[in-house]
Amino acid sequence: MTTKTRFAPSPTGLIHLGNLRTALFSWLAAHKLGGKFVLRIEDTDAERSRLEYVTALMADLHWLGLDWQEGPEVEGPQAPYFQSRRDAIYQGFYAVLEAQGNAYPCYCTPEELALSRKLQLSQGRAPRYAGTCRHLDANGRAAHEAVGRQPTLRFRVPDDEEIGFDDAVRGPQRFASADIGDFIIRRADGSPAFFFCNAVDDALMGITLVLRGEDHLSNTPRQILILQALNLPVPQYGHMALIVGEDGQPLSKRNGSRTVEELRASGFFPEALNNYLTRLGHPLESEALLGLEALAAQFKVERLSRSPARFDAQQLAFWQHQALLNLPWQRVWDWMAPEVDGLVPESAREAFVAAVRPNLSIPEDAALWAAVCFGEPAIAPDAEGILQSTSKGFWQFALSGLADSGTDFKALAKSVSALSGQKGKALFLPLRVALTGQTHGPELAALLPLIGGERAAARLHTALEMAHADL
Ligand SMILES: Nc1ncnc2c1ncn2[C@@H]1O[C@H](COP(=O)(O)OP(=O)(O)OP(=O)(O)O)[C@@H](O)[C@H]1O
Numbered sequence: 001m002t003t004k005t006r007f008a009p010s011p012t013g014l015i016h017l018g019n020l021r022t023a024l025f026s027w028l029a030a031h032k033l034g035g036k037f038v039l040r041i042e043d044t045d046a047e048r049s050r051l052e053y054v055t056a057l058m059a060d061l062h063w064l065g066l067d068w069q070e071g072p073e074v075e076g077p078q079a080p081y082f083q084s085r086r087d088a089i090y091q092g093f094y095a096v097l098e099a100q101g102n103a104y105p106c107y108c109t110p111e112e113l114a115l116s117r118k119l120q121l122s123q124g125r126a127p128r129y130a131g132t133c134r135h136l137d138a139n140g141r142a143a144h145e146a147v148g149r150q151p152t153l154r155f156r157v158p159d160d161e162e163i164g165f166d167d168a169v170r171g172p173q174r175f176a177s178a179d180i181g182d183f184i185i186r187r188a189d190g191s192p193a194f195f196f197c198n199a200v201d202d203a204l205m206g207i208t209l210v211l212r213g214e215d216h217l218s219n220t221p222r223q224i225l226i227l228q229a230l231n232l233p234v235p236q237y238g239h240m241a242l243i244v245g246e247d248g249q250p251l252s253k254r255n256g257s258r259t260v261e262e263l264r265a266s267g268f269f270p271e272a273l274n275n276y277l278t279r280l281g282h283p284l285e286s287e288a289l290l291g292l293e294a295l296a297a298q299f300k301v302e303r304l305s306r307s308p309a310r311f312d313a314q315q316l317a318f319w320q321h322q323a324l325l326n327l328p329w330q331r332v333w334d335w336m337a338p339e340v341d342g343l344v345p346e347s348a349r350e351a352f353v354a355a356v357r358p359n360l361s362i363p364e365d366a367a368l369w370a371a372v373c374f375g376e377p378a379i380a381p382d383a384e385g386i387l388q389s390t391s392k393g394f395w396q397f398a399l400s401g402l403a404d405s406g407t408d409f410k411a412l413a414k415s416v417s418a419l420s421g422q423k424g425k426a427l428f429l430p431l432r433v434a435l436t437g438q439t440h441g442p443e444l445a446a447l448l449p450l451i452g453g454e455r456a457a458a459r460l461h462t463a464l465e466m467a468h469a470d471l
Pocket residue numbers: 008009010011012017018019020021022211212213214215216241242243244250251252253254255
């Protein structure tokens with residue numbers, strides 16, 4: 001049996017890294033074994049669901065390379081993949097459950113339910129549905145209907161059963177049916193309850209492995225009961241620890257967690273997110289930046305951690321740096337192009353990327369180095385003093401070195417050192433400051449050929465003017 005996984009977001013906001021990691025792990029689990037990954041949109045909450053969030057989350061998944069084999073856009077044998085368009089399917093299953101006696105209409109009002117809950121709490125009991133409408137006969141129902149009460153549909157939970165399943169992440173789980181009250185599977189307005197259509201669709205779509213956040217763990221026994229009653233296949237479930245933010249709270253669409261869209265807009269590479277998130281709560285042997293297929297090859301469901309994973313901005317920055325160092329130069333060029341285009345000659349692009357990529361973290365960082373190489377950069381405030389404390393003689397040696405060795409920085413440094421007697425920082429820092437205006441930056445050996453002999457000579461002249469008179 002091939003693995004089939006799914007990502008089933010509710011389009012009620014932009015997705016965050018917690019949602020994304022669920023999608024990523026599901027994708028990896030499917031692709032590891034040549035299986036399929038399904039995207040299903042759980043938009044039954046008409047009030048909170050928005051089409052623009054569907055569009056946004058699909059754009060996010062495409063950007064990350066997490067393409068789906070069934071779902072919106074590509075369709076598939078179980079279309080439609082929007083739950084809002086599958087209502088006829090759910091109604092059919094409600095009818096089956098009612099005919100079997102596994103579901104019954106409940107006419108209790110929200111006020112009556114709240115009162116019952118309060119009463120149970122005051123008696124020190126865990127509140128659950130008291131079973132008021134469990135045994136209503138046709139007359140009792142008719143009486144409620146006559147006063148215009150709209151019923152919900154409740155699932156009749158068997159009395160004394162144990163519901164067990166083997167969680168792919170957390171191991172064996174046991175629940176007593178006696179702790180689960182009869183629960184609502186269709187709301188009074190006719191709309192399906194989340195865990196009902198979620199379970200039914202997983203079964204109909206042939207999902208074999210459901211990886212999701214542990215916020216869903218308590219839904220699972222109810223979903224298993226529904227599927228068993230309908231004689232539908234029960235997938236394997238794996239409940240992962242949630243990602244918590246710096247405040248210790250789970251990332252959530254409701255609490256304004258940083259969205260994938262924001263991370264993309266601020267210049268993160270998809271490879272940085274994929275590599276960071278795969279290692280967040282899942283140990284990997286490889287320390288290298290890996291593509292999705294390589295990540296999938298190393299991914300193992302049984303390695304998923306049971307303890308919460310904390311979002312760590314530094315680790316994400318580390319993987320962004322790895323992406324900058326390792327991606328093909330054209331990718332890095334396309335990423336920085338909007339910031340530097342027009343400044344960098346076409347023939348110098350590859351060399352420019354090679355020179356500056358270790359010194360970047362966001363595209364805007366490239367603008368400074370483009371100005372350094374091809375424009376007229378200002379001298380940074382912390383650099384001015386360094387030039388003022390050099391001697392004019394030093395710059396005369398530098399100018400003659402440049403005339404002899406051209407843009408070969410190693411040869412230039414060697415000749416200035418031989419003539420001036422300076423070494424180490426006393427040699428390199430003034431040269432860096434004069435040539436770039438900065439006290440830190442990419443290798444001068446890589447920058448100088450881009451700066452070119454003419455600009456370099458002009459900058460050494462400026463340094464000569466700023467140096468104090470001596471010799
Ligand atoms: N902080 C989190 N860490 C890991 N996974 C998460 C986190 N929050 C949600 N998920 C998972 O993301 C998947 C999609 O969830 P869903 O679209 O319902 O979003 P949500 O963030 O839970 O929504 P809301 O913020 O409204 O509660 C689910 O499997 C859910 O368990």
